[in-house]
Amino acid sequence: MLTLDFLCPLPNGLHARPAWALKEQCSVWRSDIRFINHRMNTHADGKSSLALVSTGTLFNDSCSLEISGSDEEQARRVLKDYLDREFIDSDSVQPAASAPVAHPLPRSLSRLRPHLLTGSILAEGIGSGELTVWRNDSLERYRSIPPGPEDMTRLEHSLAELADNLNHQLRELGGESKTILSAHLSLIQDEEFASNIRRLMRDTQLGLASAIIDNMEAICDKLLASSSDYLRERASDIRDISERLLDITWPEYRSQDVLHLTRPTILIAEDLTPSQFLNLNLSQLKGMVLEKTGRTSHTLILARAASVPVLNGFSVAELSVFEHQPVILDGQCGVLVIAPDEPVKEYYQLARQLADARSERQRRDAALPAVSRDGHHLEIAANIGSALEAPGAFSLGAEGIGLFRSEMLYMDRQTPPDEQEQFEAYQQVLMAAGDKPVIFRTMDIGGDKQLNYLNIPQEENPFLGYRAVRIYPEFAGLFRTQLRAILRAGTCGNARLMIPMVHSLDQILWVKNTLNDVKIELQQEGLRYADNLPLGIMVEVPSVCYIIDHFCEEVDFFSIGSNDMTQYLYAVDRNNPRVSPLYNPITPSFLRMLRQITTVAHRHDKWVGICGELGGETRYLPLMLGLGLDELSMSGPRIPEVKSQLRQLDSAACRALADKACDCRSAEEIEALLNEFTPQEEARPLLALENILFLEKAWRKEQVIQLLCGNLCVTGRTDKPAELEEDIWQREEIVTTGVGFGVAIPHTKSAWIRHSSISIARLPSQIDWQSEMGEVELVIMLTLGEREGINHVKVFSQLARKLVNKQFRQSLMAATDAQDILALLETELSF
Numbered sequence: 166m167l168t169l170d171f172l173c174p175l176p177n178g179l180h181a182r183p184a185w186a187l188k189e190q191c192s193v194w195r196s197d198i199r200f201i202n203h204r205m206n207t208h209a210d211g212k213s214s215l216a217l218v219s220t221g222t223l224f225n226d227s228c229s230l231e232i233s234g235s236d237e238e239q240a241r242r243v244l245k246d247y248l249d250r251e252f253i254d255s256d257s258v259q260p261a262a263s264a265p266v267a268h269p270l271p272r273s274l275s276r277l278r279p280h281l282l283t284g285s286i287l288a289e290g291i292g293s294g295e296l297t298v299w300r301n302d303s304l305e306r307y308r309s310i311p312p313g314p315e316d317m318t319r320l321e322h323s324l325a326e327l328a329d330n331l332n333h334q335l336r337e338l339g340g341e342s343k344t345i346l347s348a349h350l351s352l353i354q355d356e357e358f359a360s361n362i363r364r365l366m367r368d369t370q371l372g373l374a375s376a377i378i379d380n381m382e383a384i385c386d387k388l389l390a391s392s393s394d395y396l397r398e399r400a401s402d403i404r405d406i407s408e409r410l411l412d413i414t415w416p417e418y419r420s421q422d423v424l425h426l427t428r429p430t431i432l433i434a435e436d437l438t439p440s441q442f443l444n445l446n447l448s449q450l451k452g453m454v455l456e457k458t459g460r461t462s463h464t465l466i467l468a469r470a471a472s473v474p475v476l477n478g479f480s481v482a483e484l485s486v487f488e489h490q491p492v493i494l495d496g497q498c499g500v501l502v503i504a505p506d507e508p509v510k511e512y513y514q515l516a517r518q519l520a521d522a523r524s525e526r527q528r529r530d531a532a533l534p535a536v537s538r539d540g541h542h543l544e545i546a547a548n549i550g551s552a553l554e555a556p557g558a559f560s561l562g563a564e565g566i567g568l569f570r571s572e573m574l575y576m577d578r579q580t581p582p583d584e585q586e587q588f589e590a591y592q593q594v595l596m597a598a599g600d601k602p603v604i605f606r607t608m609d610i611g612g613d614k615q616l617n618y619l620n621i622p623q624e625e626n627p628f629l630g631y632r633a634v635r636i637y638p639e640f641a642g643l644f645r646t647q648l649r650a651i652l653r654a655g656t657c658g659n660a661r662l663m664i665p666m667v668h669s670l671d672q673i674l675w676v677k678n679t680l681n682d683v684k685i686e687l688q689q690e691g692l693r694y695a696d697n698l699p700l701g702i703m704v705e706v707p708s709v710c711y712i713i714d715h716f717c718e719e720v721d722f723f724s725i726g727s728n729d730m731t732q733y734l735y736a737v738d739r740n741n742p743r744v745s746p747l748y749n750p751i752t753p754s755f756l757r758m759l760r761q762i763t764t765v766a767h768r769h770d771k772w773v774g775i776c777g778e779l780g781g782e783t784r785y786l787p788l789m790l791g792l793g794l795d796e797l798s799m800s801g802p803r804i805p806e807v808k809s810q811l812r813q814l815d816s817a818a819c820r821a822l823a824d825k826a827c828d829c830r831s832a833e834e835i836e837a838l839l840n841e842f843t844p845q846e847e848a849r850p851l852l853a854l855e856n857i858l859f860l861e862k863a864w865r866k867e868q869v870i871q872l873l874c875g876n877l878c879v880t881g882r883t884d885k886p887a888e889l890e891e892d893i894w895q896r897e898e899i900v901t902t903g904v905g906f907g908v909a910i911p912h913t914k915s916a917w918i919r920h921s922s923i924s925i926a927r928l929p930s931q932i933d934w935q936s937e938m939g940e941v942e943l944v945i946m947l948t949l950g951e952r953e954g955i956n957h958v959k960v961f962s963q964l965a966r967k968l969v970n971k972q973f974r975q976s977l978m979a980a981t982d983a984q985d986i987l988a989l990l991e992t993e994l995s996f
Contacts, residue, residue: 166231166232166233166237167231167232167233167237167238167240167241168229168230168231168232169229169230169232169241169244169245169248170227170228170229171228171229171230171245171248171249172225172226172227172228172691172692172693173222173223173224173225173226173228174224174248174252174253174256174656174693175222175224175252175253175255175256176224176256176592176596176657177224177256178221178222178223178224179217179218179220179222179223180218180256180348180399181214181218181348181349181351181352181399181402182255182256182347182348182351183252183255183256184214184215184217184218184351185214185347185348185351186252186255187200187211187214187217187252187255188211188212188213188214188217188351188355190243190244190247191211191212191230191240191244192212194232194234194236194237194239194240195234195235195236196232196233196234196235196236196237196240197232197233197234198210198211198212198230198231198232198233198240198244199211199230199231199233200216200217200220200228200229200230201228201229201230201231202220202221202222202226202227202228203226203227203228203229204223204226204227205220205221205222205226207219207220207221207222208220209357210356210357211230212356213355213356213357213358214351214352214355214357215352215355215357215358215361215384216355216357218352218384218388218399219384219387219388221387221388221390223585224588224592224653224657225588225653225692225693227691227692230244232244267285267286267497267498267499267500268497268498268887269498269887270498270500271498271871271887271890271891272867272890272891272894273512273867273868273870273871273890273894274498274509274512274867276867277506277508277509277512277867279502279503279505279506279509280502280503280504280505281500281501281502281503282479282484282500282501282503283478283499283500284454284476284477284478284479284499284500284501285476285477285478285499286474286475286476286496286497286499287455287458287465287468287475287476287477288465288468288469288473288474288475288496289474289496289497290452290472290473290474290496290497290520291452291474291493291494291495291496291497291513291516291517291520292429292431292451292452292473292474292493292494292496293429293431293451293452293491293492293493293494293505293510293513294428294429294430294431294449294451294452294491294492295428295429295430295431295489295490295491295492296431296433296484296487296488296489296490296491296492296503297424297426297430297431297432297433297488297489298432298433298434298481298484298485298488299424299432299433299434299435299437299441301434301435301436302408302420304378304408304411306418307374307375307377307378307411307415307418308374308375308378310372310373310374310375310415310418311372312366312370312371312372312373313372313373316366316372316373317363317366319373319414320359320362320363320373320414321359323410323413323414324353324359324410326413327353327406327409327410327413328350328353328354330409330413331346331349331350331353332350334346334443335347335350345402345439345463345466345467346439346443348402349402349405349406349439349440352402352403352406353406353410358380361380361383362376362377362380363376365379365380373414374411374414374415377407377410377411377414378407378411380407381403381404381407384400384403385400385403385404388400388403399463401436401438401439401462401463401464402438402439402463404438405438405439405440405441406440408438409440424445425446426445426446426449426450427446427449428449429449429451430449430450430451431451431452431453431454431492431493431494431501432445432450432452432453432454433453433454433456433479433481433484433485433488434453434454434455434456434481435455435456435457435481436455436456436457436458436462436464437453437455437458437464438464439463439464439467441464442464442467442468443467447471447473450471450473451473451474451494452473452474452475452476452494452496453468453473453474453475453476453494454475454476454477454479454484454494454501455475455476455477456477456479456480456481457477458475458477474494474495474496475496476494476496476499476501478499479501484501487503487504490503490504491504491505492504492505493505493509493510493513495513497516497520508865508867508868511864511865511868512867512868512871515864515868515871515872515875516871516875519871519872519875519876519878519879519886522875522879523875523878523879526878526879526881530562530805530808530809530881531560531561531562531805532562533562533808533809533812534808534812535562535564535807535808535811536811536812537790537811537812537814537815537816537819538812538813538814538815539815539816539817541790541816543789543790543794543795543796543797543811544564544565544567544774544795544796544797545562545563545564545796545797545798545799545804545807545808545811546563546564546565546566546567546568546602546604546774546776546796546797546798546799547559547561547563547565547566547567547568547798547799547800547801547804548566548567548568548570548776548798548799548800549566549568549569549570549594549801550569550570550573551573551590552590552591552593552594552597554801555593555594555597555598556597557801558801558804559597559598559601561801561802561804561805562804562805562808563601563801563804564601565598565601565602565603565604565659565796565798566594566598566601566602566603566604566798567604567724567774567776567780567796567797567798567799568604568606568663568724568776568798569591569594569603569604569605569606570606570609571587571591571605571606571607571608571609571647572606572608572609572610574586574587574590575608575610575616576616579617579618580618581616581618581643581646583646584646584649584650584653585650587646587647587650587651587654588649588650588653588654591605591650591651591654591655591660592654592657595654595655595657595658595659595660596657596658598658598659599658600658600659601658601659602659602660602661603658603659603660603661604661604662604663604701604724604776604798605651605660605661605662605663606663606664606665606703607633607634607637607644607647607648607651607662607663607664607665608633608643608644608647609632609633609665609666610632610633610636611630611631611632611633611635611636619636619640619643621636629733632666633664633665633666634664634665634666634667634672634676635666635672637675637676637679638675641679644679645679645682645683645686648662648679648680648683649683649686649687649694651698652680652683652684652687652694652695652698653687653692653693653694653695655694655695655698656693656694656695660695660698661698661699661700661701661721661722662680662698662699662700662701663700663701663702663703663722663724664676664700664701664702664703665702665703665705665726666703666705666706666729667702667703667706667709668706668708668709669708670712670715670716670719673702673716673719673720674719676700677700677719680700684696699721699722700720700721701720701721701722701723701724702716702720702723702724703723703724703725703726703776704723704724704725704726704730704762705725705726705728705729705730705733706729706730706733707730707733707734707758710758710761710762713761713762713765713766714765714768714769717765717766717769717771718769720771721771722771722772722773722774723762723766723771723772723773723774724773724774724775724776724796724798725759725762725773725774725775725776725777726776726777727750727775727776727777727778727779727780728777728778728779729777730750730755730758730777731749731750731755731777734754734755734758735747749832750777750779751785751788751832751835751836752831752832752835753826753827753828753829753830753831753832753835756788756792756823756826756827756835757827759775759792759794760792760793760823760827763792763793763794763795764793767793772795772796773793773794773795773796774794774795774796774797774798775789775794775796775797775798776798776799778799780797780798780799781797781799781800781803781804781807783803783806783807783810784839785839786807786810786811786814787814787818787819787822787823787839787842788819788822788823788826788839790811790814790816790819790820790823791816791819791820791821791822791823791824791826792823793820802884805884806884806919809881822838822839822842825838826838826839848920849882849920849922851921851922851923852923852987852990852991852994853880853922853987854983854984854987855876855880856873856876856877856880856882856922856923856924856925857924857925857927857983857986857987858872858873858876858924858925858926858927858983859927859982859983860872860926860927860928860929861929862929863928863929863930863931863932864928864932865932865933866932866933866934866935869926869928869932869944870890870893870894870911870946871890872926873924873926873944873946874886874887874889874890874893874948876924877889877918877922877924877948881919881920882918882919882920882922882948883917883918883919883948884917884919885917888915888917889913889915889917889918889948892913892915892917893911893912893913893946893948895913896911896912896913897911901934901936901937901938902934902936903934903936903937903938903939903941904938904964904965904968905938905939905968906968906974907931907939907940907941907942907943907978908941908942908943908944908945908968908974909934909936909938909941909943909944909945910944910945910946910947910961910964910965911944911946911947912946912947912948912949912958912960912961913947913948913949914949914950914951915948915949915950915951916950916951918948918949918950919950920950921948921949921950922947922948923945923946923947923948923960923990924945924946924948925943925944925945925946925983925986926943926944926946927942927943927980927986928941928942928943928944929942930942942978943977943978945964947960947961947964963994964994967993967994973989973993976989977989
């Protein structure tokens with residue numbers, strides 16, 4: 166017998182797809198091949214994918230193949246090559262998508278007073294239909310079927326028929342559906358699946374039906390006991406194929422309550438198996454509320470692929486009282502709207518249209534490169550606090566994760582996270598990132614981030630106290646556990662390690678020694694780890710700036726924490742209202758310090774990023790580019806706007822601006838320089854055809870404002886339509902914007918508008934503007950930026966005066982298309 170030892174390289178563990186691939190490799194040999202998981206002390210036939218899945222094997226588990234037979238030497242040689250080179254490629258599963266963040270209810274919806282129930286979003290989108298309950302089918306009725314002499318033959322026929330059915334579906338389906346059904350087919354074709362059922366019938370005298378159910382429960386129990394979320398979710402797949410097998414074998418026992426969707430439906434269920442989902446009429450399935458579904462569920466993956474919005478956070482019992490009522494499932498605000506009236510339906514009809522148009526624009530813009538007008542690349546990365554945020558950040562155009570706040574894993578709990586939990590979180594981010602870099606900041610805890618289980622005493626000034634790297638020697642075990650998890654996860658992608666709050670070279674030398682000790686431990690334990698993980702520090706303590714050259718000899722990169730650096734540099738507590746006005750990173754001293762850091766670091770071929778709030782401020786982007794920073798990291802939603810502005814900048818002009826800023830004598834002088842330098846984006850006209858809309862329907866006031874603000878997002882003039890709409894409504898509460906003559910002029914000066922705009926909606930008939938000035942059929946909305954030189958009240962007044970002129974008013978109302986209105990306003994108005 167020959168033995169082949171290896172560490173499981175599969176980030177998601179040995180689930181159905183890689184198990185099937187390994188089984189295929191083993192099945193070509195005459196030799197017996199046993200798979201052993203040494204951590205779990207589980208054994209399996211290497212030629213059975215189901216048995217392999219049941220071993221509970223996770224990433225980096227110590228495993229062996231025992232090969233015994235006439236071709237064992239050749240088998241060992243070929244299998245070793247497969248495990249070393251190709252096995253990892255069989256793990257095609259991506260991490261779960263980030264948990265979508267629910268948007269606040271827009272005023273244009275809340276003013277309509279809908280009946281709302283609030284839940285959590287699993288899959289985004291908006292759907293409407295009749296609320297219908299899926300009632301789970303109990304399998305207990307099958308247990309009443311007695312054993313029979315034909316059970317063995319019946320099992321073979323039913324397995325063959327189920328395989329035929331799956332193959333037929335595979336020929337018709339593609340994408341995620343095909344991948345998931347292929348895994349199901351591999352499970353039923355696995356000899357162990359049928360062998361276990363035969364053994365149960367033989368050893369316990371069970372009938373076929375009871376043996377199928379007992380086999381299902383035994384496998385599910387093993388999967389549900391796994392520490393891997395992904396493997397626990399696979400229990401649903403085992404239930405799925407077992408239930409299908411029962412239905413095929415005894416069609417007369419099949420539930421008569423099969424759900425046929427004949428009209429638009431919002432489905433409520435505890436859970437659905439993949440085949441139950443695929444057997445639904447997806448053209449009529451407009452949304453689902455799933456009480457017990459997890460984020461890695463195959464059913465949820467299929468729902469996202471089919472653009473079916475999904476909520477949870479409700480029980481089936483809670484919602485059953487509303488069965489058969491019309492509802493709207495809002496996967497943007499995370500609410501279920503019960504029995505919507507006509508105005509609410511109109512709101513959602515418009516919201517769907519605007520969401521589709523925004524998604525199309527975001528898909529176009531996210532793929533554009535982060536380069537200046539003259540071709541200088543500046544990496545734009547995201548700051549995140551959990552693995553679930555990563556996919557969303559990349560969909561917004563992030564080129565990496567510039568700051569993973571690992572301390573979030575330690576917060577709001579009674580004990581610290583163990584190595585496996587941390588490993589899975591770090592691995593998930595790296596898998597979402599692919600080859601993009603991910604910087605893991607080690608735990609920045611202590612000080613202002615108190616954890617009860619560490620018993621660190623409260624301090625008078627926590628920002629200058631016992632925190633971050635300063636606590637690591639006392640809590641060395643905690644730190645080493647984190648290093649182990651990051652090093653192990655580092656084999657899954659482009660990981661980097663960053664130490665916070667460093668102020669002396671001694672600290673980083675201690676960290677490097679500890680890191681080397683941990684690597685030796687992992688090597689001695691036979692665990693895979695990233696040996697050459699780039700090491701960097703956060704530059705947030707001013708003393709570091711004077712010895713950057715020394716740090717360049719010990720670390721690979723620097724990331725400036727502008728938030729803490731600012732308060733340390735100025736001795737200003739940013740949370741103290743009496744001195745917080747002094748907190749301002751845009752001063753000559755701060756900018757000179759940034760220039761010093763980048764200049765010295767670049768001289769030593771080290772890159773420099775910034776991961777504080779300053780990195781995402783579009784107003785100061787020209788300075789960051791001009792000072793030579795290599796990377797800016799920010800919250801995900803800021804990324805599209807920063808990348809868009811970067812494409813308008815010339816790096817040489819920004820360098821000249823930064824040099825002038827460093828020579829200024831005050832923050833005020835720097836702001837004046839920036840005012841002269843702006844606007845950075847190519848100017849867009851106040852009036853444009855894209856913002857003049859002729860409506861076919863007389864919407865309510867709420868929907869007209871919703872449409873005009875949403876259209877500004879679609880045309881790239883705002884990234885925050887809901888916030889812009891809120892500013893419009895606040896003005897509406899102060900003073901009526903109806904001006905008479907059938908015209909209303911809603912207006913605001915807002916921080917949420919990127920390009921000042923005049924938007925126009927021409928209605929087919931008059932509507933109630935809730936104004937003493939009467940009904941309106943023409944809406945002219947003014948949205949000017951906060952820094953816009955034009956006064957929105959003056960524009961409002963100019964328009965109101967023009968409307969007094971009967972000839973102008975008649976010409977405006979007589980216009981038959983957007984071009985006519987644009988030509989008239991450009992002729993008559995001056996700003």
